[in-house]
Amino acid sequence: MKPAVAAARPPKRCTDCALRVQTCFTQVSATDLTWIETFRSGTRAVPAGQSVFAEQSKISQLFTVYSGWAFRYKTLADGSRQILNFLLAGDLVGLQAEFANKATHGVEALTDVQLCVFPQDGLWSLFQSQPQLGYDITWLSASNEYLVDENLVTVGSRNAEQRVAMLLIDLWRRAERLGLAAPDGSIAFPLTQQHIADALGLSLVHTNKTLRKLERLGLHAIAAGRLRLLAPGALAHMADYYATPMRPVPLL
Amino acid sequence: MKPAVAAARPPKRCTDCALRVQTCFTQVSATDLTWIETFRSGTRAVPAGQSVFAEQSKISQLFTVYSGWAFRYKTLADGSRQILNFLLAGDLVGLQAEFANKATHGVEALTDVQLCVFPQDGLWSLFQSQPQLGYDITWLSASNEYLVDENLVTVGSRNAEQRVAMLLIDLWRRAERLGLAAPDGSIAFPLTQQHIADALGLSLVHTNKTLRKLERLGLHAIAAGRLRLLAPGALAHMADYYATPMRPVPLL
DNA sequence: CGACCCTTTGAGGGCCGTCAAAGGGGGTGG
DNA sequence: CCACCCCCTTTGACGGCCCTCAAAGGGTCG
Known part of the structure; x- marks a missing residue:
């Protein structure tokens, strides 16, 4: 039995977030922060090796990795698995599903993982009332594309x-x-x-x-x-x- | 001398857009459409084989492909080129540069290409005043990531x-x-x-x-x-x- | 102690890269 | 109108990088 990797749960209040304190993250206004807190529907812990969500699954949530490692992947008919990229704290997943109606890839936990969970159907109201957050999400989406671009170059060339x-x-x-x-x-x-x-x-x-x-x-x-x-x-x-x-x- | 591929320029008025008529595109409200028209800073024609923008270049524009074919690519030190994906009418490029300060990849025209050009520094005001359009841009960004995901699976597996x-x-x-x-x-x-x-x-x-x-x-x-x-x-x-x-x- | 998972190493073969060169089509210039 | 050139396509030969098969070793947990 492993000593449980005591990854702390995200705090109840986003104002107490231990992640956002890091200098690698942008500052966010107090009002935006309270909005994020109300937007967040909860947290979720996924043990190492378990699935966060499966390929083709209908999901109605967005996830931000709070701690731990995970990865996005796709599987082919012959069973071979292609890992698209690895997810670390701060990474956002689930956005693609918003536009494809279902998960276009799977996500699996590499270590015990703590996630912040957001409802997908709240996304539109987020864009309406908090344009800064909408802009941030676009930034994150573009960053994700950059990661995959890099991996494609690596694998292809x-x-x-x-x-x-x-x-x-x-x-x-x-x-x-x-x-x-x-x-x-x-x-x-x-x-x-x-x-x-x-x-x-x-x-x-x-x-x-x-x-x-x-x-x-x-x-x-x-x-x-x-x-x-x-x-x-x-x-x-x-x-x-x-x-x-x-x-x-x-x-x- | 080739018969010029007479790719029509985008019309002056977005209400006359020959592309948006296609059923594959979502409907957009009249107010959003006029906003797009004022947001658009102009159009640009790029002949086949020419660069739309180079790797590492500082760009301050977003482009929507109006007609023709293009592709995104990255080059390694040994000169090998990895094409990330191909661009067809309706595809949006230049978003990554907004977040990386410079182009993270190059874009080159495969055929004569007509582009609609938008100023990058107008993006924030777009998110503020037209949340629907901000939402759409996020959609497009997530779609682009999907394309690259697929290509990564293809090349890797x-x-x-x-x-x-x-x-x-x-x-x-x-x-x-x-x-x-x-x-x-x-x-x-x-x-x-x-x-x-x-x-x-x-x-x-x-x-x-x-x-x-x-x-x-x-x-x-x-x-x-x-x-x-x-x-x-x-x-x-x-x-x-x-x-x-x-x-x-x-x-x- | 045994089961299981992951790592490590060897052997052999196949997919694909590199080198080389010929063929075809269109544009340009003689 | 033909010759030439350039770019792209096509084909063959050969070699190497990487895949598959096989099996042993180590670490952890029941």
């Missing part, structure tokens, strides 16, 4: 070494930005090699061999569920990674 | 035959929906095999061999710049393609 390097850099940066890096520069790394393979369009075996290769080269280390980048510059060079400055991001 | 089949079906469906299919069921097909290769993450040579294979199997025919699907069912089965019902889409 990079070889196995470069793909793995990209994934490691990208996840590390995103986690670090959220203050999830330990003093030693390591971050929790809950992915199995199967997850990495599914995200990068590689086989499990080749993913393993590539990871070992980068590790032998001294570029990174994964141990005890933690990732450390030992040579970020070399990784970035290998992956043809261009660091883009990170701007504060809105949080719903 | 399908073999060459399936990728080509997916591309042909997808482009045909999107064009047909816009009323671009001829009575014989063919659509204009301005892509070179290099474009297909760059979109699918395949080499030019292998793209050619795969196209010829599907053609020899009688699944499709490309001739005189036109594509016809000769066996849509077989193509869909090969590609593991699930037809999703198409809903009316907003148009900015």
Whole structure:
């Protein structure tokens, strides 16, 4: 029995939100914040490995990740799974379903996950009464597209070494930005090699061999569920990674 | 000298828009329509092969494709180009740049293209005064993400035959929906095999061999710049393609 | 201790990339 | 009107990256 990953529930009051305090999130006005609080229909905890919502399912909710890791995926008829991107604190999911009538992809928890839940049918009234929040949601949607764009380039144009390097850099940066890096520069790394393979369009075996290769080269280390980048510059060079400055991001 | 592809300019008045008449677009109120017209800063024609905007460029405009074909792409250091998705009439581009400060990808015209141009710095006032339009833009953004999601699955999880089949079906469906299919069921097909290769993450040579294979199997025919699907069912089965019902889409 | 999941490694093969070169069609200039 | 050029398409040969199959090793939990 694992020691329950005591991920704290989101507080009852959004004014007490431990996430929004982070400098990586944009400031929001007091009125907008109270509006968010009334808009929020509740919270939800999903244990590691469980589904947040399934592909093709009818969902009527939007979710913001409060803590933990998750991922979006699609499955093909032969059972192969493509991971579209990983979700960390602050990420918004469920918007596509608003426009497609049902979930166009599944979402699964990698670790125990805490979510803030919003009703989809309140979205229109949000746009009407709180244009700033509507604008923020559009921002988040465009950011999501950017993430997938990047992943498409990785899967379409990079070889196995470069793909793995990209994934490691990208996840590390995103986690670090959220203050999830330990003093030693390591971050929790809950992915199995199967997850990495599914995200990068590689086989499990080749993913393993590539990871070992980068590790032998001294570029990174994964141990005890933690990732450390030992040579970020070399990784970035290998992956043809261009660091883009990170701007504060809105949080719903 | 080609006979100029006489793609008509968008009319001066949005009320005369030849595109919005299509049933695939949602109805918009008269007031919203006049607002769109004043929001629009002009139109722009881009000849085939020319850039609409370059990667990394600072742009301060949003574009709606009025007619013609274009594509979004990113380039790596080794010069390889990944096409993210193709753009047809009604598609909106430039939103990502609003949030990243510069273009995160390039856009290039495949055919002569006519664009409606909107100022980016008017976006916030749009959200404030016309919430319905803000909502529509979010819809379009989420739809774009859906497109890229699908392409990521194709490139990450399908073999060459399936990728080509997916591309042909997808482009045909999107064009047909816009009323671009001829009575014989063919659509204009301005892509070179290099474009297909760059979109699918395949080499030019292998793209050619795969196209010829599907053609020899009688699944499709490309001739005189036109594509016809000769066996849509077989193509869909090969590609593991699930037809999703198409809903009316907003148009900015 | 055994079951299960994940990781790791080896062997062999196939899909697809690279290299090379010929063929076709349209535009341009002689 | 023909020659030439350029771009795109097409085909063959060969090699390599990555997939599949197979099996062993380690860690955790019942």
